[in-house]
Amino acid sequence: MDATTYTDGLAKLRTLRDDIKKTAAALARLETQRDKTVTTLAAHDKATAERIAPAAGLSIAEVVALAPQLAPQDITAPDPHPAPHAAENSRPDPQPPATPAPDPAPCAPLKQPTDHGAPRDLPTLPQDTDTRRWFTPTSGLVSQYPNFIQQARPTVFLDTATGILVHRDQTVRLDLGDRSAAAILTAVFHTVPDSIQRIYITAGAPWHRDADRYPYLKDAVAAWLNAPTPGWRTDTGRGRDRMAGHFVHARNPVARYQRDNGDHHVEIRSVGEWFDLDDTDHPGIVRDAFRLLWEELRRHFSDAVIMGSPSQTGRDLWTRTIPRRGKHADGFPVLSEELRGLLHATAGQGRNELITPPRVPEQLPALIEYDRTFAYAKHTWKSPIGAPRRITGKAFASWSAKEQHDALYGCGHWHIRVTVPDGWNHIGLLPAPAPGERAWHYPHAPGTTFTTWAGGPEVHAALTNPIQPWKIEIVDGILWEAGKPLDDWSKKLKETWTNLSAQAHFQGDAQQARAAHLASRAVRSILLYGIGSFAQRPRMVTGTTPRTAERDVPPDAEIIGFDDQQITWQRPTGFARDPNAHPEWAAAIWSAARAALLTQYHRDDDTHAGALHTPPGTVVAFRTDAVYLTTPQNWPHRHRPGDYLMKGHLPGPVNAPTSEEELLTLRDTGRHALNSTPEEA
Known part of the structure; x- marks a missing residue:
């Protein structure tokens, strides 16, 4: 220049x-x-x-x-709105038990200390007289082994940037015109038979073609999905995995169409749901990745079928591990809608936190990323099962120290009052509700008191942390029997992941090695999103209304976009009668994963890893399964689920990030600087 x-x-x-x-x-x-x-x-x-x-x-x-x-006069209900760790199986020595607190007023919303914005209330359990309804499983809703064989859907892979289409072993280049859904459907079905039911987009993101015309990506996606498609209409769904209508998502939307005569159904999806691709990944490599994935899954699941998304695939594979005889032959009951709603409102997912100056230096000596390999697979060995029971603060207080320890180490979800101890100078340990829908923060200042909900692994970690026990008062709780409903499913996925990771490492052909690596990442997504799908968030319906009929917008709808012609809105419709809804499983795994970011024991090496085993002021950020530090750690990595892998190392001095965007930029730079090998991730 x-x-x-x-x-x-x-x-x-x-x-x-x-x-x-x-x-x-x-x-x-x-x-x-x-x-x-x-x-x-x-x-x-x-x-x-x-x-x-x-x-x-x-x-x-x-x-x-x-x-x-x-304001409505009865705002006491939980927020209806919702877009991938117990350290080891061994039980540590009993620690001083938590202190019970008096029972709260029935159903009273709890005000939380917040720094900015209005406080967010969390729901509580009802009066004792209402407990039976809450703790009785939903009638007629049980997870059972399926009595049908899942059908595969013939699939093609399309790069909409180059027009390259891969169908089985055939590769052709198409003219996609303006890359609208209509142009894609026309070009594809001039080349492949009508038996094709799924089109995976590997590159090009055609739904973003007019992104510059809209204030938000989601608006551009909605416009692309709802544009006219002559000869086709929006699919109304069919079959046992009935999925009707388009799914609006900023980066990985799903378009569902059927012929006007109704005899041909097809969906257009992004492979970004499964794994991230490089610019050099040809659709043929993606095809090979799915082929390898299916072959390896078949070694462990005799009737494995790759469905449209990893979450669908994960849940379908899990149902085929449900016992057909023995203790759980009758299946796993689904919680009441009341308890599912409470878990939805009080059980957060991954820990995402950026720690900024003055808690860390303005100039960092380095920024080092440690990511937990295949993390959620580490925490599926024990899960809550059956109908839970309520444990009030008074009942908890009446137990012995061992009974209290066993309960907190078991499968529970606890309503607690927390006090950060005097002299505490490290990170926060327990999530507290922050302003905003489903937002959480982690109070750390000595003397801070807050009331929240947390899973047993996090409560146990806070009481037994290696620095200084926190004061935790049990207000109320939900306790389940411990079982292994996910263990067989998870073991099979871990074996599949191990085999594909080995192929990626030892395969001599570069393209096949890349395909095996992508397939291993797809297995990770199957487990990660499969667990997320158990959470069964309340359904959100998206719709459009002409501007000329604005009065017809549903009164409980939220406007998410509009243009000169129409208004786009969404509204919650509650929980579906889903026989595989188990938010208690997702909540337990997420809690265990957050706890393992703090501390986890490696038995083979007789050592600990995690953020609490670093000096104060060296933790910069958490992102789901990763922790960002200013100093390197000698944590063991034996290529096992849950092990910490150094993914990035950016030598200093580095300006401390003050936003997520800055953190992600530094993360990518650090990964490039380390020249990390993706096969380990």
């Missing part, structure tokens, strides 16, 4: 800066005008937040924040 080009670029940048300031100012004026209009309308005696929200393009909560008088 010469000096003239550089100078011109600076001038253009200044112009863009000024335009951004003007646009931001105009937006601020419009938002102010909108907010004033909302407050004016709220004075009407028949005004409701449900009516004003869609007209303003706001959520009901946002309208209520502007006009508190519109």
Whole structure:
């Protein structure tokens, strides 16, 4: 670049800066005008937040924040809104038991200490008189071995950037025109037979083709999915794995179509659901990866079928490990909808936290990423089963120290009051609700007291941590019998993963090695998203309404996008009658995984690993299964699930990241600097 080009670029940048300031100012004026209009309308005696929200393009909560008088009078229910670790099997020596607390007022929402924004309430268990309904499994809903054989769907692989299509052993190049869904369907079915039911997009992301025209990627995706497709209409679903309509997702949407005559169904999906691809990955490599995946799964699951997504595949494979004789031959009962809702609201997933100055230095001596290999597979050996029982604070207090220890080490979900001990100078240990939907933070300041819910592994880790025990009072709890409903399924997936990882390492052909690596990553996704699917979040329905019929937008809907022609909205519809809904399993695994980020014991090496085994001030961030540090650690890695693998090492000095975007940029730079081998991940 010469000096003239550089100078011109600076001038253009200044112009863009000024335009951004003007646009931001105009937006601020419009938002102010909108907010004033909302407050004016709220004075009407028949005004409701449900009516004003869609007209303003706001959520009901946002309208209520502007006009508190519109708040419903019965806001005591949990938030209905929802987009991959106990250290070892050995039991540590008993520690001082947790202290019970008095039972709370029945169903009283608990206010949480927060730094910014309104506090978020967590639900509580009901009065004793209502306990029977909550703790009785849902009638007629049991996970049982399926009485049908899953049918495979013929599949092709398409790179929409180059037009390369792979169908079995045939490779052709298509003219995809404007890359609309209509153009893709036309081009593909001029080349392959109508028996094809699934089109995997390997590159090109055609649903982002008009992203510059929309404020959010999700809007661009929705427009692409809902564009006219002559000869086709939106699929209404069929079969036992009935999935009707399009699924709007910013990066991995699912388009479902059927011929106008109804005799041909096809879905367009992204392979990004399964694994990340490089720019050099040809659709043929992706085909080989799925072929290897199917062959290896068949070694352990005789009737294995690769379904559209890893979560569908994972759950289907699991159902085929349900015992058909013995203790659990009658299946695994599904919790009441009340308990499923409570777990949904109180059991978070992965720990995602960025620790910024002054808790860490402005200039980091290094940024080192340690990622737990195939982490969730480590924590499936023990899971809650059957109908749970309630353990009140008073009941817990009446137990012996051993009984309390066994309960906290067992399969439980605990309502607790936590106090950070005096003199504490390390990271927070337990999640507390933060402002925002399903947001969590980790209080760490000495003397801080908060009330929350946490799984047994995290409570046990906080009580027995290697630095200083935390004070935890048991307010209430849910306790299950311990069993192994996921153990057989998980072992088979771990063996499949091990075999494919070995192929990736020892395969002499570079393309086949790459295909084996991708297949191993797909196994990881099957287990990771299979576990997530047990959580069974409340269903969200997405719909559109013409702008001319704005009054027809459902009153409980949230506006997620709009243009000159139509309004796009979504609304929760509660829990489906899903016989394989087991949020207690997902919650237990997530809790164990978060605990293992703090501390886990490696028996073979007689050593510990985890964030609490590093000096204070050296932990920079957590991202699900990874911890980012400023100093290297000599943690063992024996290529087993749960082991910490150094994935990135960026030598310092490094400016401490202050946003997720900055952290991810440093992460990628650190991985490149280390020249890590993906086969170990």
